[in-house]
Amino acid sequence: MPHNLIARPRKDTLPLTVLDAGRVGAWRKRLSAAQRDWLDHNGFSGKPGSWTMLPDRKGGAEGAVFVTGADTDLWSWSTLASRLPRGSYRIAGRLSEAMAHDAALGWGLAAYEFTRYRAPKIMRPDLVWPSGADRSRARDVLDATTLLRDLINTPAEDLGPSELAAEARKVGRGFKARTQVITGDALLKANYPMIHMVGRASDDAPRLIDMRWGTRGPRVTLVGKGVCFDTGGLDLKPPAGMLRMKKDMGGAAHALALGQLIMAAKLPVRLRIMIGAVENAVAGNAYRPGDVLQTRKGITVENANSDAEGRLVMGDCLAEACREKPDMLLDFATLTGAARVAVGTGLAAVFANDDKLFADLEKHGAAESDPLWRLPLHTPYRALLDSKVADISSASDGPFGGAITAALFLQEFVDDDVPWAHFDIMAWNTANRPGRPTGGEAQGLRAAFGAIEARFGS
Numbered sequence: 001m002p003h004n005l006i007a008r009p010r011k012d013t014l015p016l017t018v019l020d021a022g023r024v025g026a027w028r029k030r031l032s033a034a035q036r037d038w039l040d041h042n043g044f045s046g047k048p049g050s051w052t053m054l055p056d057r058k059g060g061a062e063g064a065v066f067v068t069g070a071d072t073d074l075w076s077w078s079t080l081a082s083r084l085p086r087g088s089y090r091i092a093g094r095l096s097e098a099m100a101h102d103a104a105l106g107w108g109l110a111a112y113e114f115t116r117y118r119a120p121k122i123m124r125p126d127l128v129w130p131s132g133a134d135r136s137r138a139r140d141v142l143d144a145t146t147l148l149r150d151l152i153n154t155p156a157e158d159l160g161p162s163e164l165a166a167e168a169r170k171v172g173r174g175f176k177a178r179t180q181v182i183t184g185d186a187l188l189k190a191n192y193p194m195i196h197m198v199g200r201a202s203d204d205a206p207r208l209i210d211m212r213w214g215t216r217g218p219r220v221t222l223v224g225k226g227v228c229f230d231t232g233g234l235d236l237k238p239p240a241g242m243l244r245m246k247k248d249m250g251g252a253a254h255a256l257a258l259g260q261l262i263m264a265a266k267l268p269v270r271l272r273i274m275i276g277a278v279e280n281a282v283a284g285n286a287y288r289p290g291d292v293l294q295t296r297k298g299i300t301v302e303n304a305n306s307d308a309e310g311r312l313v314m315g316d317c318l319a320e321a322c323r324e325k326p327d328m329l330l331d332f333a334t335l336t337g338a339a340r341v342a343v344g345t346g347l348a349a350v351f352a353n354d355d356k357l358f359a360d361l362e363k364h365g366a367a368e369s370d371p372l373w374r375l376p377l378h379t380p381y382r383a384l385l386d387s388k389v390a391d392i393s394s395a396s397d398g399p400f401g402g403a404i405t406a407a408l409f410l411q412e413f414v415d416d417d418v419p420w421a422h423f424d425i426m427a428w429n430t431a432n433r434p435g436r437p438t439g440g441e442a443q444g445l446r447a448a449f450g451a452i453e454a455r456f457g458s
Contacts, residue, residue, distance in 0.1 A: 003107075003108035003111055003139070003142045004081070004107060004108065004110070004111040004124045004125065004126050004127065005104060005107060005108055005126070005127055005128075005129055005135075005138075006088060006126045006127070006128055006129070007128075007129060008128065009088070009090050009128050010088050012087060012088065013087075013088040013089065013090050013128060014061055014062075014063045014064060014087060014088070014089050014090075015062075015063040015064075015089070015090060015091075015092040016063065016064045016065075016066060016089040016090060016091050016092060016127075017063060017064070017065045017066070017092050017093075018065075018066050018068060018091055018092070018093065018095060018099075019065060019066070019067050019068065020067075020068055020069065021046065021047060021048050021067050021068070021069045024046035024067060025046075027065075028046075031054075034055070034057075035054055035055065035062075038052075038054070038055055039052060044065075046067055047067060047069075048067055048068055048069025048070070048071060048072060048076075049067065049069070049071075049072070049076055049079065050066075050067045051064060051065060051066045051067065051080055051083065051084070052064070052065050053065075053084075053085065061085075061087075063092070064084060064089060066080055068099070072099070072102075073102055073106075073369040074101075074102040074103075074105045074106035074109070074368075074369045074435070075106060075369060075433070075434065075435055075436070076102075076106065077102055077103045077105075077106025077107055077110075077435075078106040078107070078109050078110040078434040078435025078436070079106075079110075079434040079435070080106075080107075081106065081107045081110035081111070081124055081125065081127070081434070081435075082110050082124070082434040082435070083434075084125045085125065086123055086124075086125050087125050087126070088125060088126040088127070088128065089125060089126070089127050089128070090127070090128035091103065091127075091128070091130050091131070094131045094132055095130055095131070095132055096132070097132050097133075097134075098367075099130075100130040100131065100132035100133035101133055101134060101137070101138060102369070103127070103130045103133065104127075104129060104130055104133040104135070104138040105138050105141060105142065106435055107124075107127045108138065108142040109142065109145065109435035109436070110124055110434055110435045111124045112145070112146060112149060112435070112437065113437070114149065114150060114153040114437075114439060114440075116150070116153075116154060116158075137265075140260075140261055140264040140265060141261065141446060141449075143260070143264075144257040144258070144260045144261045144264075144442075144445065145257065145442050145445065147171070147253070147256065147257050147260060148253045148254060148256070148257035148440065148442050148445065149253075149439065149440040149441065149442070150440070151164075151167060151249070151252075151253040151256070151440070152246070152247045152249070152250050152253050152427055152428070152439065152440025152441075153246075153439045153440045154246070155246045156228050156229035156245075156246050156279065159228055159246070159249070160202070160204040160228045160229070160279055161199065161202070161204045161205065161206060161207045161226070161228055161277035161278055161279060162204050162205075162207070163228075164207075164209070164226055164228055164249060164252060164275070164277045165181045165183075165207050165209050165277055167256070168181075168209045168211060168256055168273070168275065169181070171211075171256050171259065171260050172211050172213070174260075174263075175213060175260070175263035175264070176213075177211050177212060177213035177259075177263065177271075178211065178212045178213070179209065179210070179211045179212075180209075180210045180211075181207050181208070181209055181210070182207065182208040182210070183205050183206075183207050184196075184205035184206065184207075187206060187207075187208060190208070191296050192208050192276075192296055192316045192320075193293060193294040193295060193296070193316070194293050194294075194295055194296070194301070194312040194313060194315055194316045195207075195208055195276040195278060195312075195313050195316050195317075197287045197291075197293055197312070198227075198233075198276075198278050198280060198287065198309045198312050198313050199276075199277075199278030199279060199280070199281075199313075200285055200286075200287070201233070201280075201281040201282060201283035201284075201285050201286035201287070202278065202279035202280075202281040202283075203281075204228075204279055206276070206277065206278040206279075207276075207277040207278075208274070208275070208276055208277075208316075208317070209226070209252075209273070209274070209275040209276075209277055210272070210273075210274055211259065211271075211272065211273040211274075212270070212271065212272050212273075213259070213262075213263050213270075213271045214267075214268070214269055214270045214271050215270065216268065216270065217267075217268040217269045217270055217456065218269050218270065218326075218327035218328070218455075218456050219269070219270045219272070219324055219325070219326035219327050219328075220262065220267075220269045220270070220271050220272070220326060220327065220328050220330075220452055220456065221271075221272040221273075221274065221321045221324070221326040221328070221329050221330075222255040222258055222259055222271070222272070222273045222274070222330050222331070222332070223251075223255060223273075223274050223275070223314055223317045223318055223321055223329070223330070223331035223332070224249075224251040224252035224253070224254055224255030224256065224273070224274075224275045224331070224332050224333070225248070225249065225250075225251030225252060225275075225276070225310045225313060225314055225331075225332065225333035225334060225335065226249045226251070226252035226275040226276055226277035226278065226313070227248040227249055227278055227279070227280055227309060227310050227313065227334075228246075228248070228249045228277060228278065228279050229245050229246060229248065229279050229280070229281075230242075230245045230248040230280045230307070230309065230310075231245070231280055231281055231282055232280065232306065232307035233280050233281070233282060233286055233287065233306030233307060233309060234282060234286050234287075234288055234289065234306045235289060235305050235306045235307040236282065236307075237307060244428060247334060247427055247428050247440060248280075248310070248334050249277070249334075250332070250333075250334040250425060250426075250427030250428070250440065251310075251314075251331070251332035251333035251334055251335075251423075251425070251427070252275040252277065252332075253427070253440065254332035254423070254425070254427070254442065254443075254444065254445055255273050255274075255275060255331075255332055256273065256275070257442065257445055258330075258332075258445055258448055258449060258452075259271055259273045261445075261449045262449070262452060265449075265453065265457070267452065267453060267456055267457050268456065268457075269452070269456050272321065272324070272326070274317040274320065274321055275317070276313035276314060276316065276317050278309070278313055280306070280307075280309045286306070287303060287306060288303070288306065289303055289304065289305060289306055290302065290303065291303045292389060292390045293312065293394075295315055295316060295319065295413075296315070296316040296319040296320055296413075297315065297316075297319040297412070297413050299390075299391040299392060299412065300390040300391045300392075301315070301387075301390055301391070301392055301393070301394050302387040302389055302390035302392070302393045302394065303394050304393045304394045304395040304396075304397065305394065305395050308394050308395040308406070310333050310334070310335050311333075311335065311394060311395075311406055311409050311410055312394060314331060314333060314410060314413075315409070315410065315412070315413040316413075317331075318331065318410060318413040318414050319413045321418075322413070322414055322415040322418050325415070325417070325418060326418060327419065327456070328357065328419050328452065328455070328456075329414065329418050329419065329420040329421075330420070330421050330422075330423065330448055331410065331420075331421075331422050331423065332423045332425060332444065333422070333423070333424060333425070334424075334425060334426065334427050334428075335403070335406050335424045336402050336403045336406045336424055337402070338401070338402030338403040338404075338406070339375070339402075339403035339424040339425075339426075340426055342375065342403055343373045343375075345426040345428070345429075345430055346371070346426075347371050347372065347373045347443075348365075348370075348371070348372050348373070348423050348424070348425045348443040348444040348447075349372075349373055349374075349375050349403055349423070349424040349425070350372045350373065350374050350375070350421055350422065350423055350424075350444070351374070351375055351376070351377050351404075351407040351411075351421065351422040351424070352374065352377075352419075352420065352421040352422070353377060353411065353414065353416070353418075353419070353420050353421075354419040354420065354421070356419075357419045357420075357421055357451075358374055358421060360451040360454065360455060361421060361444075361447050361448060361451045362374070362447075363450075363451075364446070364447045364448075364449075364450030364451045364454065365444070365446070365447030365450075367450065368446035368447055368450055369446075370442075370443070370444060370445065370446040370447040372423075372444060372447055375403060375404060375407070375424075376404065377404070377407055377408060377411060378401070378404050378408075379408075381396075381401050381404050381405055381408060382408050384396035384397075384398065384401070384405050385405055385408060385409060392409065392412055394409065395409070403424055406424070407422050407424070410422055423443070423444045423448075425443040425444060426441070426443065427440060427441055427442075427443060428440060428441055429441045
């Protein structure tokens, strides 16, 4: 995927003047009378986010101007890249390191388009790499985001459990990681019974994808929900509820993309990525409401609703992850509609059993325009998961606090001494915005990488 960032100016490259809003007045005074008239006739406000082309004496373009302010972020640069005329631009002068990073990343994200099934339609201008930007870092983030979006946008016919495993192997091969895939009935022998039960009704057998990279340093383990399509199982979703269910493996896409970022940066950690890859299908051997599931943890789970399958798949992965006592355990899942009701579609809802871990995630989320919102692991709600026949029910029988009870269910599989954060994400843009087209989206990716790099990078 082209990111529309070029190494050096071309003959037709135009200067892009970047001005803080407080300097616009002084800058205007240095322009010719004709140029000031141009600004007035074109309604140039000089407020943060505004931009304009400047004419030269021959009626051509002399360059462009972009006004910044306290709220300028990477999406401001995506907006600029989406509105400037075609061509190429170079930033006149030097930006701060943070703004140069945002400029490169925002420009590159504006160029994203999912083109697996049709020819490209988006034609964005090019930008000479901003001076001060870390090119390697920006490329890595853009590549990881492209991987994530492409995986989520691919329909289940072309991205079932077997194809998701193949994509994971491809990522692993790129960094000489070791990838093991346990498939079908072998899951029972290896003691991953919930992954097997959720996925056994599909003709594309369930899988555990287990990738390892690095031999020294702290342990960082990532778990991703890999439900490649969710019909709801026997608790069948209505048609409207299935329209976006190709995105139900968005957690797996996040785990792979974050793992790719960690490996590309060569962070000195022992990375492990675990994904339960299944299709929640309907067939004669589909698991049923009321069934009691065995688990890798050794506890029993009463299935309250076969449309609450993601937490079952993740439970086995989390139990195995904790066996090694990782120094940081992060999981990503498109888990509950309740989280979307609570925080909307543009925020990642995050639960954490460690205040310092969440503080680090929140700090880097703010720095990377990747906002997070913490929801509580409210212990009294654990009683809502009590079962009369098993150790725990998979879901509450009431309509309230669904994101919290889902997180509390996952916490049953996480050891108390393992620093853990759970991301309940939408992983989808519901409308087109510059740099954020309708479709698969990264939520918490940059925040998580920033926190991991800051904590373990040195």
